[in-house]
Amino acid sequence: MHAKHADKNRLNELSGNVIGCAFTVLNTLGAGFLEKVYENALAHELRTAGFAVAKQRGATIMYAGTAGLFNALHRRSTWTEHRIR
Secondary structure, X not given: OHHHHHHHHHHHHHHHHHHHHHHHHXXXXXXXXXXXXXXXXXXXXXXXXXXXXXXXXXXOOEEOOEEOOOOOOOEEEEEEOOOEO
C-alpha cells in the first residue's frame, strides 16, 4: 500500500514540475508563436529542470484490436520521464 501511495505522490510531484515549466514558457514567450517554438522551449525548460525528454516519438494506437494502424499519423509532442505526455 505504501508503494502505491509513494508512486502517486511522485507522479503528482512530476506533474506539478512539468506544469511549472509550461507556465514558465508561456509567461516568457507569450502568445503568437508556432507550436514548434513552444515545444522546443518546453523541452529546454524540462531538461534544465533535470527531466529526461524525448520529442516527437510515435505512439502505438489500438483500434478494433489491431495495433499500429495509425502510428505514422499520430506522434506525441513530448515524452517526459517516460510517463507524462
